[in-house]
Amino acid sequence: MAALTEYKCPCCGGAIEFNSNTQNMKCPYCDTEFEIEAIKEYCEASNDVGDDLSWNTPDSEWSAGEQDGMKIYTCKSCGGQIVADENTAASACPYCDNPIVMTGQFDGGLKPDLIIPFKIDKNGAKSALEKYLKGKFLLPKSFSNENRIEEIKGVYVPFWLYDCDADAYIRYRATKVRTWKAGDYLYTETSHFLIVRNGGISFEKVPVDGSTKMPDELSEAIEPYNYGDCTKFETAYLAGYMADKYDVDAEASEKRANERIRKSTQEEFRNTVIGYDTVIPEAANIRLKSGKIRYALMPVWMLNTKYKGEMYSFSMNGQTGKFVGNLPTDKGKFWGLFAGVFAGVTALAFAVQALL
Amino acid sequence: MKIKKLFSVFLSVIICAALTSVTAFAENADKVADNADLLSDSEEKRLESDIMDIIEKYNYGYDIVVVTVNSTQGKSPEAFADDYYDYNGYGYDSEGSGLLLLVDMGNRKWHISTKGKGIRAFTDYGIDCIGETVADGLGSGDYCGAFSDFISLSDKYINKYETDGKPYDIGDKPKNYAVIFLISAGIGLIAAFIVCFAMKSQLKTAVRQVNARSYISKGSMNIKYARDIFLYRNVTAAKIESSDGGGSSTHTSSSGSTHGGGGGSF
Known part of the structure; x- marks a missing residue:
């Protein structure tokens, strides 16, 4: 079973997310801001092993191949089952809308070396x-x-x-x-x-x-x-x-x-x-x-x-x-412009040549 | 006695010739010298009076002469026309200005010789235009009509030169509006394509990059070996087609005076 990480606010327990304006983690509920490092350490320190195990039991068997390319996660906030593509690494819970990160996706050699954080919201x-x-x-x-x-x-x-x-x-x-x-x-x-x-x-x-x-x-x-x-x-x-x-x-x-x-x-x-x-x-x-x-x-x-x-x-x-x-083109405007420029430039060129 | 008689005849001929040439000089001779007898007397008179009207109109600034011959006596039409003009004392003012139309019925050739201000008022292009009209008339046997056209066109060109200070030249060529329109439409079409596709490209911005220029490490380019080796050279020559810029071309006649002009067949 893939692991799922939800970063919880150390103040109010709400799910917190990365804020592109402050370039820090920010709790949308109590507005508290945290350093990325601080949150990381907090999460590691407060991670109680086995906490959610009771929720993680699959209740039906998938037939072979049916699960290919698909993964199931359980939301840590509401317990909802999240079905995601095997390549999805971060998403939001469709039930409670809390931001979630599938930490298991970046295990081992797949872990990214670098990241450029969002700057624009x-x-x-x-x-x-x-x-x-x-x-x-x-x-x-x-x-x-x-x-x-x-x-x-x-x-x-x-x-x-x-x-x-x-x-x-x-x-x-x-x-x-x-x-x-x-x-x-x-x-x-x-x-x-x-x-x-x-x-x-x-x-x-x-x-x-x-x-x-x-x-x-x-x-x-x-x-x-x-x-x-x-x-x-x-x-x-x-x-x-x-x-x-x-x-x-x-x-x-x-x-x-x-x-x-x-x-x-x-x-x-x-x-x-x-x-x-x-x-x-x-x-x-x-x-x-x-x-x-x-x-x-x-x-x-x-x-x-x-x-x-x-x-x-x-x-x-x-x-x-x-x-x-890519945007659609207004056909009428396109040909109108074409005809307009054609007529205008032709008339101008004609006038210049005829008068000189 | 016989010798004396011969001598007196010879003398009188010389005197007569001298006299006529003097009078010719004084009156500038006939304006219409119809040696080939193409015109009736009344036509000749009418043409002569038309010419005199124009000569007076420009205050004896330009002489206008029409000469018809059956033979140019072995001379080229150009030489014959120049000499006829020079040796018959045509031309006004200090430059001897004027123009002469020679029609050689023997070789069916026409030639216009100009001198002085006539050279400047009648460009090569102007002479070609007159010649075209005149040759049409001569070719169809309407000699009087052809000479009338010559006289009225001469009037027109002299008038343009006197009022504008510029002769009737290549730039006054009647324009071929169909060709001008086609060229203009071509320019218009190209302009419309450029404008419309430039505008349309604004709407298509999701395009792949073509190179990796943004990712070149600064100053990382080093050229270890660079040679520009000269191999060979070749030279080609192309004759420059004299661009027809208009104006009048001139030459020197047997009398040593400068003439312009041009001619053709009919």
Whole structure:
């Protein structure tokens, strides 16, 4: 049976959660604040073994396979049975709404190395959505008013962070073009060069999300995170938020990190070839030396809204506030704008040419 | 006796020639010299009076001459027209300004020779325009009509030069509005695409990253080996097509004076 941790307020016994404003644990009932360390120690000290054992007895047998990918927890506050995905690491009890953390999920080697705590709260995410919808001409007018927020949740998304050293040997063919006039002739001189660049470049903490639940577009578009806020992982940070365990392992995610590292290496080396009119890479030999891989949890606000029966998903960087998401286009406005610009520019261009 | 008679005839011919040439110089000779006999007397008179009206209109600033011949005596139309103008004393003011239209019926060629202010008032493009109209008339046998067109177009171009200070040139070319419209529509289409897709891209922000630039360790890039090796160079030459910038081209005639002009066939 998986273990379940609920952080109880040492003052009033209420379930406490991580507060993104104060960056501390805060009891929503009596407003008392606690240091993460203090709460951790308090919990360890007051953990009476066997306290809830009587509640933890399953009363029916599952047939083989039926339980795959599913876990059952018992809420420590109300005793309600919580059925969750095997990768869920933090959630809220559906009966009493108390924030809970499935501590067992981060046992052993699966424990995250780092975490960036939430900096922006739920209201911040809501107002970010409103702001995001403003000033977008092609967005249907009714979208801002009619779309309903179906779901808004703060999720700690599992990420793999890759350190990597790239060794590159790249050859380019480049040309310089010079033209001059002599008499009735225009001379064009093309000088051809072979360019060789050999060197190294290092990358630090290239993130790849390790959760299949999180669409890659939504997780990559809100990058980058400010790694300066990285702290050592403590389960207490998860209280009050959702959290998932990775379901794509470090090896499988590495491919994506390498893609991006390769591209950046090529771009950086290309930038050292200056003063030419054309530069074409002829051969690129990039060797990647993988370094440290870290497992980290990043704060993401996920918002789902419904508009005209369709779901629109948004994500916001819970640390920097970067907000992304795809929105519908107002077809009428789009073609209206198209026709307007077309007519306007055509008329202007016609007038200028006819008058000159 | 015989020799004496011959001599006196010769002398009188010379005197006559000298006299006519003097009178020719004084009166600037015939404005319409219809050597090929293309016009009736009344037509010739009417054209001549039209020309005189224009000459007076611009205060003897430009001479206007129409010459028709059956042969240019082996000269090119250009040389013949220039010489005819120079040696018959045409042209007003200190520069000998004016223009002459030569029609060579033998080779079915026309040529317009300009001089002095005429060079400046009649650009190559202007002469081409006149020539086009005149050649149409000549080709269809309407000689009088062709010469009338020549005279009225000359009036028009001189008038433009005198009032604007700029001659009728390439820039006055009647515009092809269909082509202008197509070009404008093309520009409009490109602009509309750029604007609309820029606006639409605002609505699609959930896109994957392309690189890992944000994660490059600062100052970690080191180039161990960098060479820019010159391989070879090649040079190509392309003849510059003289861009038609308008204006008047000139040349020097056998008399040593500067003429402009142009010609063609009909």
